[in-house]
Amino acid sequence: MRNFITKRFLLCMVLSFFVSLAFAQQTRTISGTVKDEKGAPISFAAVQVKGTTTGATTDDNGTFNVAVNGEGAVLVFSSLGYKTKEIPVGESNTINVVLESNSSELGEVVVTALGIEREKKSLGYAMQEVEGETLVEAREPNVVNALSGKVAGLQVIRSSNGPAGSSKIILRGNNSLTGDNQPLIVVDGIPISNATGAINNDYWNPSLDMGNGLSDINAEDIASISVLKGPAAAALYGSRAGNGAILITTKSGIPQKGLGITISSTVGIESIFTHPELQDSFGQGSNGIYDNRSNLSWGPKAEGQAVENWNGENVPLQTYDNIENYFQRGIRSNQSVSLQQQYKSTALYTSYSRLDDQSIIPGTKLTRTNLMARAITDFGKEDRWTIDTKIQYSRSNAENRPIGGSNTSNSYGTLYMLPRSLDIRQFNPPVNEEGNMIWYGGGNQINPYWNSKYNLNEDIRDRYIMNGSLKYDFTNWLTAEIKAGADKYYTNSEAKVYAGSPIVANGRYSLGKQNFTETNYSALLTAKQDNVFGKLGGMVILGSNLMSQQFSEIYSSSGGLVVPDLFSLNNGVSNPTVGQGFWQKKINSIYGSAQLNWDGYLFLDVTGRNDWSSALSKENRSFFYPSVSASYVFTDMLETMGNPLPAWISFGKLRASYAVVGNDLAPYKLYNIYTIGKDPNGNTTASRNGTLFDPTIQSELIKSYEAGLEMRFLQNRIGFDVAVYKSNATNQLIFLPMDPLSGYNTRIINAGNIQNKGIEARVDGAILENPMGLSWNIMANFSRNNNTIESLTPEVNVYPLGGFDDVQVLGEAGGYYGEIYGSKFLRVDDADSPFNGQLLLDENGLPQRGEQNVKLGDQQADALLGVTNTFAYKGLNLSFLVDARFGGKIFSATLADMQANGTAAVTVVNGAREDILVEGVVQDPDGEGYVENTTAVTPQLYWNAVAGVGNLGITEANLYDASNVRLRNVQLSYGLPTSLLAKTPLQRVSVGVTCTNVWLIQSHLHGLDPESVYATGTNATGFENASPPTTRAFLFNLVLGF
Secondary structure, three states: OHHHHHHHHHHHHHHHHHHHHHOOOOEEEEEEEEEOOOOOEOOOOEEEEOOOOOEEEOOOOOEEEEEEEOOOOEEEEEOOOEOOEEEEOOOOOEOOEEOOEOHHHHHOEEEOHHHOEEEHHHOOOOEEEEEHHHHHHHOOOOHHHHHOOOOOOEEEEEOOOOOOOOEEEEEOOOOOOOOOOOOEEEEOOEEEOOOEOOOOOOOOOOOOOOOEHHHHOOHHHEEEEEEEOOHHHHHHHHHHOOOOEEEEEEOOOOOOOOOOEEEEEEEEEEEEEEOOOEOOOEOOEEOOEOOOOOOOEOOOEOOOOEEEOOOOOEEEOOOOOHHHHHOOOEEEEEEEEEEEEEEOOEEEEEEEEEEEEEOOOOOOEEEEEEEEEEEEEEEOHHHOEEEEEEEEEEEEEEEOOOOOOOOOOOHHHHHHHOOOOOOHHHHOOOEOOOOOEOOOOOOOOOOHHHHHHHEEEEEEEEEEEEEEEEEEEOOOOEEEEEEEEEEEEEEEEEEEEOOOOOOOOOOEEEEEEEEEEEEEEEEEEEEEEEEEEOOEEEEEEEEEEEEEEEEEEEEEEEEOEOOOOOOOHHHEOOOOEEEEEEEEEEEEEEEEEEEEEEOOOEEEEEEEEEEEEOOOOHHHOEEEEEEEEEEEOHHHHHHHOOOOOOOOEEEEEEEEEEEEEEEOOOOOOOOOOEEEEEOOOOOEEEEEOOEEOOOOOOOEEEEEEEEEEEEEEOOOOEEEEEEEEEEEEEEEEEEEEOOHHHOOOEEEEEEEEEEEEEEEEEEEEEEEEOOOOEEEEEEEEEEEEEEEEEEOOOOOOEEEEEEEOOEEEEEEOOOEEEEEEEOOEOEOOOOOOOOOOOEEOOOOOOOOEOOOOEEEEEOOOOEEEEEEEEEEEOOEEEEEEEEEEEOOEEEEHHHHHHHHHOOEHHHOEOOEOOOEOOOOEEEOOOOOOEEEOOOOEOHHHHHHHHHOOOOOOOHHHHEEEOOEEEEEEEEEEEEOOHHHHOOOOOOEEEEEEEEEEEEEEEOOOOOOOOOOOOOOOOOOOOEEOOOOOEEEEEEEEEEEEO
């Protein structure tokens, strides 16, 4: 593969070289000035020779010098805030240009709610747009991950569960205790499912991480993503907009020189980015004594001495790098071809792409095929009719998704705990001649190689996203549009467990199928006109929407196969276990919006939406969601009044908004439902849920306030956008415990108030633009959010979000969302004692577990920061993203288990395991006071007391600061000048290299990636347990345009 890429690259370079020799022409220099309409020079204006990468920028006096080749050249003059002008080069070597002001360019047209295009300067709320090319350059298989660090207030929480693992988006904190906290995802005006992660996060037996819905989208099909951060921005989506919205606009046809065909090829390798730090000095055994059946690494120091291993062989005692030995080199390939062109009144875009990602995890891989076709046609008298049709299809095939948690089939926990003097490669092949699993016999673990070959799972998801719209322009100010769209997916899954392991006698077989469909039908009437009454203009929107969702699933399993390895549901020792479920939901809506515009600098928006949800009772089914926002472009107003601000202030805008939106209920949260099943004798049974439901339950309600300031300076070279906000989510769905004698375990009520309050800032600047073609641009996104539980109920002051044993992630009234509770070290608690606060050890000099269920910290970050630097020199481009999280805690069950087992690096100091004198005090045996500890203990006893007590040790010992700073990615690319391609079929040639997860600059987790959360399908993200290592990718890319 490497030789193939090298040959293609060299071929392109040789071709470019000869083309440049053949068409080199006489060069001459054109000079002149660029000024505004008032005669003031415009500095840093771009002057480019059209169709080439040759160009220059004006200096402080507005003057420029640019070299052109031959006759017929055209110069393009542009500057932010001014209209672009093209001037042919004649015989004169001097060109003086006047650029017209274009203040609306500062508020460029962006996509807002319902797919409506608006001038950005008119918006009274925060939104941020990410260009599709930026997403492509990140080269992430999951487009969600490409958003990391690029939007203020947006946090990506990702799993490390291989290439098909899930990621989720949180905007401005969590709003719900029990519901989904992700924003609504809308593709070309059609909401789609973004179901995330596993269906449960059980510590011992979690579900497989099935990925997230947005990962089915091909990044190369995306034109832009608009992030509507707050409720005001997304208010027109009503009860689905409580967590904001992500609007994805896919590509459409545009006029292209040439055929409009683009071929892109990306290939590369994946390797381990970081993994838990392991000790490399001591071998298998306990108390310093070698034991070839032990699952611990507290044996003797490995110095090459002869020992008898688990298989009866005499071998030298040494340690092995089992992380390197087990994980393989991952290979990723992404090939795509697209056609983007406009033919008269029809714009056409079609694409095909194929992703093949062979994970670093043996046996785990993902293949994904994407097809897309979109056509937009204007027709009829004066082209007043417009039809837009699109279909996206994807097929994802995931093999052997990792099994997480403390399940015995979790290979990563097994690797991290494997005695350090065992070589994992000894257990491959993983079965003996009798077909039984080969293993050294320590604990209840499963051979990782056996897992990868004989404990298999596979799922195939076919997905269709379809939409069509028909629009008619009655006049230049009145438009009507109808839309229809659907999101459908069909998932088929299969799992096989072969005979020969402790998992289940003679193996197990299971099948599953899930179907989901969401349809949306909407109608929209838009009237827009400037200067209706003098300087007063406006826009009015009226619309309606019908949404329907349907879900069904069926699964069956047979265990204890009669004929080993014959995978048939009829081959079980008993009747197959069968399960089936379904749900459906509808929302009918009407909505409207009115915008007033005074002279292009003062804007007022009022919106309202009424939803009728089938998930609510008839009496509470109707909910009205209003919003109001205002935008004031004071620089435009002052300029209109003849009192402009100093020239170095280019643009200024104030904005404010208020909105009420909702978080709707999931289906069947009002009434008891019955589960139909079979008893052991085959009789049909019906059982109801143990929850007492209340038909008066309402949807969660979110009220939000926001204010912002946007400024640009130095002719728009530098700018910032800052927002402050506050939202309160009330009517939380809370499950209260009940006396089991009542016949119920819990009851559901509306109560509680979750608050998010914070600040966001975006700063961007063109730091360097010189006539030699060198430029440097920087973009920084910062956010700080306080996510608090203002109140719950009088009956319940603490609400569980997740966790295990004595490590729990909770929401407590008066505290932060996601506070981590657990056990602390026992300390002296006597204000009068000189030893107050010191560790209180037992009589053997060992730490003790003290108070349990104590608040130790919270999972939420104090602040997020992403800084992107982009350098360009002619056709060479370099960009990199530094991404940082500050604050928050995470508990690592992995590190606790490794410490107790003796594999963690911290269990060895300077290559030795000397007795430890723990700093602390013990009870004075001769009195009631305390004396300093003088008893040393072995490292094994110490770490067993700290990390081995109970299931997860003393929580405080392995609760870590989740702050981290990383060089997220680096991209380097080179585009050949178009002048070199003039006589070839090629319109574009570029080559590039991308590296992801380049450098973990700062972290506190002893080699674990702070982003290795336990599960993304839960609101408890401050917990980590035996996660696979995260990966780094080196990718090479070639793009050819015809």
